[in-house]
Structures are given as C-alpha cells and as structure tokens.
Amino acid sequence: MQEKNVPLIQTIDLRKLFKLKGGVMLHAVDGINIEIASGETLGVVGESGCGKSTVGRLILRLIEPTSGQVLYDGQDISKFRGRQARDMRRNMQIIFQDPYSSIDPRMSVIELIAEYLFIHRVFKNKIETFNRAAELMDMVGLARRYANSYPHELDGGRRQRIGIARALSLDPKFIICDEPVSALDVSIQAQILNLLMDLQEEFKLTYMFVTHDLSVVKHISDKIMVMYLGQCVEIAAFDELFENPLHPYTNALLAAIPEPDLSRRNKEMKVIRGEVVSPINVKPGCRFAARCDDCVETCRERDPELIETSNGHFVACFKLKR
Amino acid sequence: MLENNGGILLNIEDLKVVYKTDLETVEAVNGISLTVMKGRTLGLVGETGAGKTTTALSILRLLPSTTGRIERGKIEFNGQDLLKLDENMMRVIRGNQIAMVFQDPMTSLNPVMTVGDQIAEAIELHNGKMPHEEVNRRVENILQMVGIMPQRRFEYPHQFSGGMKQRVVIAIALSCEPELLIADEPTTALDVTIQAQVLNMIKDLRDRLGTAMLLITHDLGIVAQICDDVAVMYAGEIIETGTVEDIFIGDWRHPYTAGLFNSLPDLRSQATRLKPIPGLMPDPSNLPNGCVFAPRCGNRMDICEKEHPKTVQKAQHRLSCHLYATGENPRRRDVT
Ligand SMILES: Nc1ncnc2c1ncn2[C@@H]1O[C@H](COP(=O)(O)OP(=O)(O)OP(=O)(O)O)[C@@H](O)[C@H]1O
Ligand SMILES: Nc1ncnc2c1ncn2[C@@H]1O[C@H](COP(=O)(O)OP(=O)(O)O)[C@@H](O)[C@H]1O
Ligand code: SF4
Ligand SMILES: [Mg+2]
Ligand SMILES: [Mg+2]
Numbered sequence: 001m002q003e004k005n006v007p008l009i010q011t012i013d014l015r016k017l018f019k020l021k022g023g024v025m026l027h028a029v030d031g032i033n034i035e036i037a038s039g040e041t042l043g044v045v046g047e048s049g050c051g052k053s054t055v056g057r058l059i060l061r062l063i064e065p066t067s068g069q070v071l072y073d074g075q076d077i078s079k080f081r082g083r084q085a086r087d088m089r090r091n092m093q094i095i096f097q098d099p100y101s102s103i104d105p106r107m108s109v110i111e112l113i114a115e116y117l118f119i120h121r122v123f124k125n126k127i128e129t130f131n132r133a134a135e136l137m138d139m140v141g142l143a144r145r146y147a148n149s150y151p152h153e154l155d156g157g158r159r160q161r162i163g164i165a166r167a168l169s170l171d172p173k174f175i176i177c178d179e180p181v182s183a184l185d186v187s188i189q190a191q192i193l194n195l196l197m198d199l200q201e202e203f204k205l206t207y208m209f210v211t212h213d214l215s216v217v218k219h220i221s222d223k224i225m226v227m228y229l230g231q232c233v234e235i236a237a238f239d240e241l242f243e244n245p246l247h248p249y250t251n252a253l254l255a256a257i258p259e260p261d262l263s264r265r266n267k268e269m270k271v272i273r274g275e276v277v278s279p280i281n282v283k284p285g286c287r288f289a290a291r292c293d294d295c296v297e298t299c300r301e302r303d304p305e306l307i308e309t310s311n312g313h314f315v316a317c318f319k320l321k322r
Numbered sequence: 323m324l325e326n327n328g329g330i331l332l333n334i335e336d337l338k339v340v341y342k343t344d345l346e347t348v349e350a351v352n353g354i355s356l357t358v359m360k361g362r363t364l365g366l367v368g369e370t371g372a373g374k375t376t377t378a379l380s381i382l383r384l385l386p387s388t389t390g391r392i393e394r395g396k397i398e399f400n401g402q403d404l405l406k407l408d409e410n411m412m413r414v415i416r417g418n419q420i421a422m423v424f425q426d427p428m429t430s431l432n433p434v435m436t437v438g439d440q441i442a443e444a445i446e447l448h449n450g451k452m453p454h455e456e457v458n459r460r461v462e463n464i465l466q467m468v469g470i471m472p473q474r475r476f477e478y479p480h481q482f483s484g485g486m487k488q489r490v491v492i493a494i495a496l497s498c499e500p501e502l503l504i505a506d507e508p509t510t511a512l513d514v515t516i517q518a519q520v521l522n523m524i525k526d527l528r529d530r531l532g533t534a535m536l537l538i539t540h541d542l543g544i545v546a547q548i549c550d551d552v553a554v555m556y557a558g559e560i561i562e563t564g565t566v567e568d569i570f571i572g573d574w575r576h577p578y579t580a581g582l583f584n585s586l587p588d589l590r591s592q593a594t595r596l597k598p599i600p601g602l603m604p605d606p607s608n609l610p611n612g613c614v615f616a617p618r619c620g621n622r623m624d625i626c627e628k629e630h631p632k633t634v635q636k637a638q639h640r641l642s643c644h645l646y647a648t649g650e651n652p653r654r655r656d657v658t
Contacts, residue, residue: 047513155602156370185369185540190585190598197595212513219587219596242589256518258543260586262570265547271518273469275483 006074007035008206009059009174014068016054020280027279028054030230031068033306036223038173041200041207043221043238045214045253047276051230052210056176059208060092072174090120090170097179099163100151109154110147113137113165120170136165141195157188161195168199174206181216193220214257218242223312226250229279229287232306236313246315249288286318294319330398331502331534332358332381337395339373339380346607350376352558352614353395358502358551363528363535365549365566367542367582369603372555374538378504381536382422383412399502418448421495425507427487430494431479437490438475441465441497448498460497468493468523485516489523496527503528506538521548542582546570551638554579557604557614564639576641578615580657613644621645621657 016029029051036042044052057063059070061077070077072088080088096102103112114133123129137144140161151159160180167175177196181189197220199205211217217224218238225235226247234247245251255270274291285300286292292299296318304316339351351373358364366374379385381397383404397404399420404412416422424430432440441461446452462472468489470482479487488508495503505524509517525548528535537549545552546566553563554576562569562576569579581599601618604610610617616626623644631642645652 047515157602186585187369187581187599188602190587190596191600193587194595194598214514215587215589218589252515256514257589258518258521258541258547259589260542260546260570260583262546262566265566271522272515273519275485275516276513 007071008038008073009036009208010034010071010074011055011059012069012071014055014058014070015066016051016058016063017066024280027230027282029058029065030279030282032227032230032232034225034232034235036174036206036208038206039200039204040222041209041220043217043224044208044210044227045212045217045224046227047212049276049278050227051279052227053178055227056094056178056208056210060094060176086120091173092176093167093170093172093174094176094178095160095163095167095180097182099159099166103151103162103166105151108148108150109142109162110134110137112151112162113169116166116169122170133165133169136169139168139199140165141191155188156184157191160184160192164192164195164199168203171203172205174208176208176210178210179212180209182211182213189216196220214253226253229276229282231287232314232316233288234313234315234317235306240310240313244313246309246313246320247288247317248292248294248319252291286316329359330357331360331400332356332536333396333398334377334381335396335398337377337380337397338393339376339385340391340393341376341386341389342391343389348607349558349609350606351380352609354555354558354560356553356560356563358534358536360501361532361534362550363537363548364551364553365545366536366538366553366555367540367545368555369540371603371606373558373606374555375506377555378422378506378536378538381504382416382420383407383409384416384422417444417500418498419500420502420504421498421500423488423491423495423503423505423508425510427484427491428479430491431487433479436476436478437482438465441475441490441494444494444497464493464497465490467527469519483516485512485520488512488520492520492524492527496531496533499531500533502534502536504536504538507540508537509544510539510541524548542586554582557609558606559614559642561615561643562639562641564641568637568639572639574636574639574641574646575657576615576643577619577621577645577657581618581620613642615643 011032011034014029014032018026018028020026032055034042046052058065077088110130110133113136114129117123117129117132123132134144142158142161151162181192184192200207209220221238223235224238224241225232228249234250245254252272272291284303286304289295289299298318304318306314306316308314309320335355336353337351338353341348341350368374380392392405438461441464442457445457445460461475465472465475470486509520512520539545549566551565552569553560556578562579564572584597585599587596599618604614604617612627612629613631616622625644631644632647633640633642634646
C-alpha cells in the first residue's frame with residue numbers, strides 16, 4: 001500500500017436529509033466527496049444555509065449521515081468502537097464562530113480550557129491538568145492573568161482564543177474551523193488567522209476551514225470547495241480557483257466582493273439575481289439554474305456531474321461540455 | 323473647514339457623548355467633527371465599539387434617554403442646530419429630512435403588518451392623505467424599484483428573506499425622499515451576493531434621488547466602492563478624514579488606518595502572514611492619556627503617550643497624529 005497517499009479525512013458521497021413537518025425533505029448536504037491530506041487546509045465557502053456547518057458536523061459524527069461515509073486515515077469512522085472511537089474523538093475537534101454558545105458561561109477560562117483534559121482523564125491529578133491548561137493559554141496567546149476570568153468578561157478575540165485552546169487541548173490531528181473569525185473585527189481577525197496558521201505549522205494540523213469570506217478562505221487554504229445548496233459546485237487549488245474560476249456561481253461570488261481598491265470603483269458590480277432558496281424537495285437539474293445567466297434546457301433536466309477540467313480542478317456545470 | 327460652505331448638509335463639531343451608568347461613565351464619542359456634503363456619501367468606518375452607532379443616534383437624537391447624554395458640541399443640519407430643537411420639531415426632521423436604516427431590518431419593520439401596508443403608511447405619513455389608488459400605485463412602484471414582485475405586498479416581514487427585508491426598509495426610508503440617509507451597517511448581516519444586490523440598489527437610488535448619505539460600515543471594500551468621503555473612527559475619535567482618494571492612495575496615512583489596511587487578507591496576492599494591529603481598542607470607560615492609538619501603534623514616540631495629538635490638515639485631508647505635527651511629514655510608506 002502507498003500509505004502516503006491516503007488522505008487524513010475523506011468523505012464519500014456524504015448526504016444528510018432532514019425530515020421536516022409534513023414529511024418534506026430538506027437536502028442539507030447532498031453528495032459531498034472531499035479529500036483532505038494531512039497538514040493541508042481545505043477551505044469551504046458558500047452562502048448561508050448551503051450546508052457548510054452540516055458537513056462539519058457529519059465529519060465529526062455529531063450527527064448521523066443519511067448515507068455516505070466519512071473515512072479517517074482511510075477507515076470508516078462509523079465502524080470505530082471502544083478505544084478507536086475514543087481516539088477519533090480526541091483527534092478531531094471543532095472551533096465555532098461564537099465560542100460563547102458552545103461553552104458553560106459559569107466556568108472560568110482555565111476551567112474551560114481544562115474541561116476536555118478532565119473528561120478524557122489525560123492527567124492523573126488536578127495540578128498537572130491545570131499546568132497543561134496554562135501552557136495552552138500561552139500557546140494561544142492568552143495572558144495567564146485571565147485564567148480566573150469568565151468568558152463574558154472578555155472580548156471576542158480572547159473568547160475565540162479560549163475556543164482554540166480547548167480544541168487544541170487533546171492534541172488533535174484535525175480541526176474544523178467553522179467561521180472562527182466571522183464575528184471579529186479585521187485587526188483581531190488578522191491576529192487569530194495568524195495564530196491558526198502558526199499552530200498548524202507547529203503541530204502539523206489539518207484544517208477544514210468554513211467561511212463565507214472569500215479573501216479569508218484564499219488566505220488560509222490549500223484547496224477550496226465552493227458549495228451551493230448542499231452540493232459542491234467547484235473545487236480547486238486556492239490559486240487556480242481565483243485565477244480560473246469556472247462555475248457561474250463561483251464567478252458570481254467573486255464579482256460580488258466589494259474590494260478595498262479604488263481602481264475597481266467604477267466597474268459595474270456584477271450582481272446575480274434571486275437568492276439562495278432552502279433545499280427542500282429539490283427538483284432534478286442544477287441547483288443554481290434559476291439564478292444562472294448561462295442556463296440552458298439541459299441544466300434544468302439533469303444534474304451536472306463534477307468533472308475534472310485540469311489537474312485537481314473539478315466543476316459541476318454543463319457549460320463546460322458545450 | 324471646507325471652502326464650499328454652500329454644499330454642507332450636515333456639520334458636526336466637537337461632539338462629545340457619554341453613557342452614564344451607576345457603575346461607570348463610557349466616553350463613547352469624544353469631541354468629533356465631521357461634515358457630510360450635499361449629494362455626497364460619507365463612509366464612517368471603524369471597529370466594534372468605536373462609537374459609530376452612537377454618532378448616528380446622536381444626530382437623530384435617539385440615544386437611550388436614561389443613560390446616553392450629549393455633553394457638548396454642535397450638530398448642524400442645513401445650518402440649523404439639531405441639539406436645540408424640541409422633540410416635536412425633531413420628529414418632523416426624522417423621517418422627512420433624515421432617515422435611518424439599521425443593521426437588523428426587523429428593528430424597523432412591524433412584524434404584524436403586511437409589507438405593503440407598512441410602505442403605504444410611510445408614504446401617507448410623508449405626503450398626507452392621498453387617493454387609495456394613488457397610494458397603491460406608489461407602493462407597487464417602490465417594491466418594483468427594489469426588485470420585489472408587487473404581488474408580495476400582502477405578505478408579512480417574516481415571509482421575506484433578510485435581503486428582501488433590508489431592501490424594503492431602505493425603500494421605505496427613501497420613499498420620503500430624505501436629504502440625508504443614515505445607514506448603520508445595512509448589509510453586514512447579508513450574504514455577499516445579496517449584499518451586492520442591496521448595495522447596487524442603494525447606489526442606484528442615491529444617484530437617482532441625489533440623496534446624501536452617512537454610511538456606517540467596518541468594510542473598507544464597501545467604502546472603496548460606494549463612498550466619496552471617509553471618516554475613520556477609533557475609540558470615540560475621528561483620527562483621519564478625507565476623500566476616498568486621500569484615504570486609499572493619499573500621501574498621508576494615520577498609523578491606525580495603515581493597520582486596518584494591513585490586516586486585510588488580499589484577494590489578489592497571497593502573503594503568508596497578515597500584519598495585524600497588536601492588542602485591542604482601549605476600553606472607552608478608561609481611555610489612555612495622549613493619543614488613543616498609542617498603546618497599539620508601531621510609530622509611537624515619547625510624546626504620543628503624554629499629549630493628545632493635534633489635527634493637521636492638507637486640503638480636505640485631516641488627521642490627528644504626532645508624526646505629522648513636527649512639520650516634517652512622513653509619507654505613507656513610512657507609516658507602519
Ligand atoms: N437540525 C436541522 N433540522 C432541519 N434542517 C436543518 C437542521 N440543521 C440544518 N438544517 C438546514 O440545513 C441547511 C444547511 O444548514 P447549515 O447550517 O449546514 O448551513 P451553513 O452553510 O453552515 O450556513 P451558515 O453560513 O448560515 O452557517 C439549511 O437549510 C438549514 O436550515
Ligand atoms: N446604551 C449604552 N449604554 C452604555 N454604553 C454603551 C451603550 N451603547 C453603546 N455603549 C458603548 O459605547 C461605545 C460605542 O458604542 P457604539 O456607538 O455602539 O459603537 P459602534 O457602533 O462603533 O460599534 C462602546 O464602548 C459601547 O459599549
Ligand atoms: S500620535 Fe503617536 S501613537 Fe498616535 S498614531 Fe501617531 S505616532 Fe502613533
Ligand atoms: Mg454554519
Ligand atoms: Mg454599531
């Protein structure tokens with residue numbers, strides 16, 4: 001076996017349908033295939049409700065997929081039992097947009113950072129555990145004088161550092177960053193992005209970085225997946241995606257960013273019509289068809305398949321076959 | 323100030339606003355001065371807590387009455403000091419001459435009234451009684467103008483998406499043809515393709531109606547694309563102001579403004595590391611002596627921690643920083 005080529009994380013035709021009132025089905029995630037090599041960052045972009053967080057929750061097995069598989073180091077995680085399952089839970093962590101919503105506000109900073117260490121009984125005693133928690137504070141740039149503060153006393157940037165320290169506490173291999181900087185001001189956002197990149201280098205971490213901000217995703221990713229209504233419409237290396245975007249939706253996203261650059265001031269901001277609808281009882285055909293300027297009959301009749309247009313660049317759009 | 327006095331619509335001078343609670347006094351806005359010219363759009367940029375919303379609420383005199391207080395300053399609108407008007411006259415100004423749009427459209431929409439009825443109400447409030455058919459026609463026009471099918475006027479706000487609600491709110495605000503529109507982060511809660519739709523609509527209506535605008539945002543991209551003038555706010559002060567050209571490509575640049583630009587990940591090139599501004603904005607209930615930016619500034623000198631910098635001015639470009647007060651002005655490339 002050429003073990004080197006086994007991605008750390010892989011999903012195979014991953015699908016999650018939610019059953020709503022009246023029996024209608026909501027296709028939150030509809031056939032996602034991704035591969036993330038060890039030490040790499042896969043960026044996931046798309047608008048609100050396109051299924052980014054659901055993909056993350058499926059990979060972590062916080063929810064059960066309707067169908068499809070998640071492989072960790074080549075092995076199906078649904079088959080993990082006992083020790084293997086426990087190891088997997090330690091190896092895969094998540095950082096949320098608002099760490100506040102995922103933590104107990106009555107716990108102090110140091111207790112929060114030590115929480116997983118206690119749960120997994122990593123150390124024999126309290127002193128060792130809190131020492132490790134203090135080390136984690138140093139690692140994420142949180143001054144030790146905040147150890148006994150409560151999260152509500154801290155600003156958003158420091159709260160996010162708590163979330164990062166918690167995620168790091170069990171020495172994971174893979175971290176899902178779900179909009180970790182979206183609620184932060186740019187100067188603080190830049191601090192946190194640098195921290196995440198430094199930690200990745202130091203601990204050889206593998207990231208899935210979920211965001212709706214294209215400049216952030218470009219900055220941090222090796223590969224980028226663009227999602228629309230539960231599906232991947234395009235996936236490519238970060239530079240390839242920005243230099244040679246092929247899917248009409250990717251182009252629309254790129255055109256919609258207001259750039260901090262006066263030379264683009266008078267170019268007409270290209271605007272696509274309509275909005276993302278919720279993926280309820282989806283009809284066959286391209287999910288983007290209703291908003292697409294290049295839409296032809298075929299697009300409404302059949303699902304476009306992801307095809308590889310050049311090395312590692314995949315696009316799901318009939319335009320490319322025309 | 324600016325030479326062309328005839329063109330000034332809103333002129334704020336030395337405005338100071340505090341919030342007083344039993345625990346502390348928050349100095350939210352500290353002696354700011356700014357000008358919105360007729361028909362132009364001023365972008366007010368700054369990070370969370372800089373005092374942007376407080377500034378907007380002061381103009382409309384909508385500060386929370388129990389805690390918020392204007393301590394000093396002048397807010398002149400068309401030459402009239404708004405701070406001297408009584409509440410009745412203020413009410414006439416709000417809605418007729420100055421309209422405001424908030425980040426969350428639901429703060430402006432009534433959840434139990436149809437969208438059409440709410441637009442109709444705004445039209446009648448502004449124009450007095452009108453024949454029913456005329457009102458209907460205008461409601462449909464307005465919806466059409468913001469790209470919503472007129473048939474949807476019978477629906478309630480919760481049946482609309484965030485972007486549609488915000489378009490309706492903006493349409494209502496502009497339906498009374500105000501001279502000044504204050505928009506406080508109007509697209510921050512929206513997805514980028516929907517943001518583009520709303521921004522295009524704002525640009526379009528503004529240009530068509532000649533409305534002046536105070537656009538509050540933390541997004542320098544929006545400033546570059548929409549605004550004519552810019553005021554950069556930090557810890558309750560306007561530390562730099564000028565035309566967009568002054569701020570984006572001018573010779574002078576305040577170290578804080580430089581830091582904001584350096585913090586942005588670049589879409590067109592990939593630097594491996596960003597250059598964030600270290601530290602945090604100071605707590606407005608405990609501001610530093612001297613320059614408010616000094617604790618985070620890479621260009622800090624001894625004087626910066628002792629004395630508050632004076633404002634220096636070149637044409638309409640103004641900034642407050644000791645680097646520029648010595649007479650030997652650094653160029654923007656020297657500022658880190
Ligand atoms: N428990 C659930 N029950 C029903 N529908 C759900 C549930 N969780 C998510 N959904 C739906 O699945 C779709 C995808 O949601 P998801 O949270 O993954 O989107 P997202 O891309 O992360 O969006 P955002 O950018 O807003 O965070 C949405 O339409 C959402 O309403
Ligand atoms: N009602 C209030 N009571 C006390 N402090 C307030 C109140 N509203 C705002 N502040 C404080 O005033 C400062 C400026 O806030 P704000 O004007 O909302 O800033 P921005 O809109 O730039 O984010 C902040 O420190 C904020 O916490
Ligand atoms: S006055 Fe001094 S501390 Fe303040 S911005 Fe200028 S150089 Fe920096
Ligand atoms: Mg999400
Ligand atoms: Mg605000």
